[in-house]
Amino acid sequence: MKPFSVFSLQHAEDLSQVASFKHSRFLAGGTNLVDLMKHQIERPDHIIDLSGFDEANQITEDDGRVVIGAMVTNTALADYAYKHPRLSLLAQALLAGATVQLRNRASTAGNLLQRTRCYYFYDTSKACNKREPGSGCAAKEGFNRIHAILGTSEHCIATHPSDMATAMVALDARVHICNAAGVRRELPVRELYTLPGDTPHVETQLADDDLITAVSIDTVPRGTHIYQKVRDRSSYAFALVSVACTLRVNEGVIDEVSLALGGVAPRPWHAHQAEACLLGNPPSPELFAQAAEAELKDARSYGGNDYKVPVLRRTLTHVLNQASDHQRAHPSHEGAMYAR
Amino acid sequence: MSSITINQQEYALPSDPRTTLLDFLHQNLQLFGARKGCDHGQCGACTVLVDGERMNACLLLTFQLAGKAVVTIEGVADNDDLHPLQQAFIDNDAFQCGFCTSGQICAGIAAQRELQEQRPSAVWFDAYYTRLEDVKERLSGNLCRCGAYPHIIEAVTSTDSTPEA
Structure with a gap:
């Protein structure tokens, strides 16, 4: 780990006392940053420690x-x-x-x-535009089964x-x-x-x-909440694909819906095109397929992650079917389908 | 608060801020119970209790813990009387090479308390789940390359007094 100085921040107002923000990092829990510092991927000169915040x-x-x-x-x-x-x-x-x-x-x-877990971001012997701008992207033609299918560019396909x-x-x-x-x-x-x-x-x-x-x-969307995660192990693995969904059916139509997708894009992906397709319409498997198609029409895959396109389509439609079935069976239901 | 308490003894923080808690335990205190498996927060062999909550010692910089109380595997027994979970690991043959054991026991002690306190886990959202599945989920942060998992789970469940929901 590269040597660094430590400034201990107690209050937000203490920010004015920080000597320099150049090459500095805020340190909260450290579960990602400390690891990246060990790998020499993050090399801050100054740590602004938030332990006392x-x-x-x-x-x-x-x-x-x-x-x-x-x-x-x-x-x-x-x-x-x-x-x-x-x-x-x-x-x-x-x-x-x-x-x-x-x-x-x-x-x-x-x-x-937290930063991406792209293998090539972590491997300092490989090209990565995120870690070293201009060096290239080794993931595009490398092992990219965990990589993004939405919102990527020719310079980066990390999730x-x-x-x-x-x-x-x-x-x-x-x-x-x-x-x-x-x-x-x-x-x-x-x-x-x-x-x-x-x-x-x-x-x-x-x-x-x-x-x-x-x-x-500020305002919690009403209806049934489902977070569905698809991963290599049933515990302790990052999402290959995930769907966060809240959905309410009122008088036979979807009157509230929010959808976000994980593991498939450089940012947690707001599926606003799918939402627009669903809102105000009666729920049906056909509608859900259309909504998934609307969100996935711009998807682009890179070989190793080709499977993510159908997996995302199926996971999204599965979640929408589950949530709307639950709304039909339990009108005005809010929260998780099952909880202790 | 430039000190840290470890197994009820107070120590000054190390002068180099890069010192992780795990390295501090090994290099400054000769406490080798918490193991360095991966050193990247992935294997759980360095699990210790910080103010009662389990954490990976390899990802903690010691200065972040000023004023905190840490318990390592060396501190869980009551003098010569083993902690009940330590005894259960022996009784259930819950280790082979033993490298992951101290982390497993610290994680197991914390997991039992979390069950007692009815703190939720991911399986609580499933339509049906068993206590076994709940314990497995809670211990997924501790790897065992020998594959002693069935006996580890048995040791933790056999000494857990939390009633089934």
Whole structure:
């Protein structure tokens, strides 16, 4: 690991005391960043340590708005969301990710900002435009069965690995940001991430001095919540494909739906084309096939990940069928189909 | 708070901020129970308890833990009396080479508490699931290359007093 200096941040206002944000990294749980530093993929000169950022450790509810502090652990958030059926999608996604050891340490904001698990990003002997801009992309013609089929560019086909972020996109969560000048702003998670284009090393809209202080869910979509994850093992594996879905059927038509896809794109993918196809229509297998087709019409695969196109189509239609069947059998149902 | 408590003893934090908790245990304290399997948070052999919660010691920088209390496998027994789960690992023949065992036991102790506290796991969203499936899910962060899993699961379930839901 390259040597670094440490600044301990206690309050968001302390950002103004940070000497330089150039070559610096915020350190929350460290489950991803510390690993990347060991691999010499991240080589910060300065660490802004958030261990003492205690004001960001709370979950508060205000008039239906749930505000989750940036430092709330994945375990604490999963426990909270499990007890609130309207946040079931979040609990399902969080508990589908990683292991208890990692979730006990990983933070909410850190989960959003974790880096891709592309093999070639991790292998410093290989070309990667994300790690070393201009060096090329070894994944395009390499082993790319875990790679993206939507939103890619000729320069990068890596996926965003997070389950939680996929649920946050479906729930239209907002990130709360504070910068070194003390200016606070909010940004929908749906707009947080940039697509790779010809700058795959740029992954978000955040500036170097932007600190995420919280993530809020302002209005929870009503209806049945399903997070369906397809992976190589039944536990402790990243999504090859995942679907986060909330769906409500009212008076015979889908009157609320939100859909996000994980494991298939450089960012947690808001499936707004599928949503538009579904909204206001009576649920049917034919409609669901059309919705999947609308979202997948621009999909492009690279050999090893060709299978993801049909797997995503089938997973998406399966989830929509399950949610609408459940709505038919249990009118006005909210939350998980099954929970203890 | 520039100190850390490990197995009830207080220690000054190491001077080099790059020191992981796992390296601190090995190099500064000669506590070798937490193992370095992968050193990248993937195998669980370095699992320790931080303020009672299980974590991978290899991914923790020691300075992040100022003021925290860590328990390693060396600290789970009551002097000469083994922790019930340690005894259960012996009784159930729950290890072969033994490399992953200390991490498995620390994870198992935490998993039993999580079951007692009724903290959710992924299988709770399935239409049907068994206690066995729940325990397997909770222990998926600890790999055993010998494949002693059936006996490890038996050791953890046989000493778990949480009633079935």
